[in-house]
Amino acid sequence: MSRASLLLLGLSLSSTALAAPKDPVKFAVTLEQMRGHYDASLLNYRGGDLAMAAKHAKHPANELYAAVRSDLTPALQQKFVADYARINATLAAKKPYAEYLKVMNTFYADVDAALATLGATRSDPKFAAQVIAQILENAEHEYEEGVQGGKVTNLAEYQDAIYYIARAQLWFDKNAKTFPQHQREETSQALKAAAAVVTRKGDVTALEKAVDQAKEELSEISGVRQAPKSSAGTYFANIDRLLAAAKGHYAGGMASDAEEALIEAYLENFEYLESPLAKKDKALETKLEKTLREDLRALLKTKPSAQKFSAAVDAALADLNKARALLGE
Template identity: 85%
Template sequence: MIRRASVALLGLTLTTGALAVPKDPVKFAVTLEQMRGHYDASLLNYRNGDLMMAAKHAKHPANELYAAVQNDLTPALRHKFLADYARIDQTLAAKKPYAEYQKVMNGFYADVDAALATLGATRNDPKFAAQVIAQILENAEQEYEEGVQSGKVTNLAEYQDAIYYVARARGWFDKNAKNFPQHQRDGTATALHDAATVIARKGDIKALEKAIDQAKEELAEISGVQQAPKSSNAAYFANIDRLLNAAKAHYAGGMSDDAEEALIDAYLENFEYLESPLAKKDKALETKLEKTLREDLRALLKSKPSAQTFNAAVDAAVADLKKARALLGE
């Protein structure tokens, strides 16, 4: 999951090429790494013979995350990404040997690198890299909270996401550490090691929060940008209401892409943070809202319904959100 960082990339020189620099370079990079994390997990499960879990991870990049970056990709890269998704799905469905699945996945990873290259010099700026690492780690923390309870894995997919998100953060750190001040470099390295250790032993979420908070503090010293404090449940609900209203207004105005982006933000950057506490109160309602906000409303949008039909579906989701708000005492 991705939380939009309300930050300015201070001191960065943004370069342009065939396409203007993404409007939010940090979110762009983090979303691409989140895609890779899902596919890393899919590869692990494929190799271990768990094709169902491999397929579960594989569906997220194309079905959930692509819409968040497509407008920032060049037309050529959009074509390549969609072709990659299709090849990955076909290889998975055909149950090809692991080597073939890995080969098509490597093709996608190469296209992700090409997408990141459109950031130009920004990609190699230590301030930018520090922000990307911090955001990936924050996402890993949230996935872990949803995947592990009392030392036991309760949601394998979320737990594996946490593992690979931290690995992706470590990859960015390793590539950029030489450009970080030594004190912050050493502190971040220790915190990353501690975070990976907690996840491996399925430790308490508080221990993971401590390690990731330490990493974020060191990274903030490098970037000059403090991560926004975690929002309250009430703030997440308010954000979702605002974004769903925006989606209705955008759709009525003929701006389907803007409506879809509002739906994506409502789920990825807000509702995902409510899933764990809501599931403890009413798992059925949490599951229903997750499907509605993540899949159903976007699928309806793509079918080009009347504004009245779309509004009715959104209003039904809002009614369920009111029930969730009451359950959480907000």
């Protein structure tokens, strides 16, 4: 190969490696969700609750990685996978907390390297405001799942809410000086109010009020108005569309795209249906959660025939129709 050809190849590879994520806000928020889960895992590991530490440690590799994988450079993909393996091995071996923290910090450094691929976008106050707003929205959802009537009903979800708010606060602290003074002060107060509600295990409506206040101020910064909260019917429609897309992608030989559609169906849609559905039929909610969160993706990894995968998706859709009827949609 000529020197000129080598140079062109190098430039091509470099441009591919430096390609920006297709959705920078979602990319950053997903990475912060990973950190939130691992922060919670560290807390439990240090306290001796290895089962809860392991529960939190499952989510970054098993669910969230697929949502950012295509936006990571090949080198970062390799690092993330290696980090997950080291974290899980350290956890399984019940190594001292200092060793668990060490492997976790290596992953956090790789997350920072991934965020660095955003370039100038990362320091844009409008971008930061959108990231903070989305992290807070996720925290509100986790809290709703984890606390009822002033009592923790799901410890993992409650801890997720704690650490998501902490991640939002860190993003705010890092970017506050770039925000207009009024919005900076109002957002700061709303963040403090949100953290206080979570600490005292207050009513979810109080958290919603604080988060909505923060999101309103943040929308003034970003210029992106708050979208109205989706209805159950919208979530069901999204899931139908995404599961149909998953079938189409898999039939077309695009298993990775099929997996991304499955993850979006669960993380960005079904999760918001879990609480109301559980109140109507806990067994159905549990079954659908396992199907959408684990079983369909596990089936993908076995490389089934398109017909077998399609049949499994259709079975999930039948259960979703039962859920839709229960929720009056």
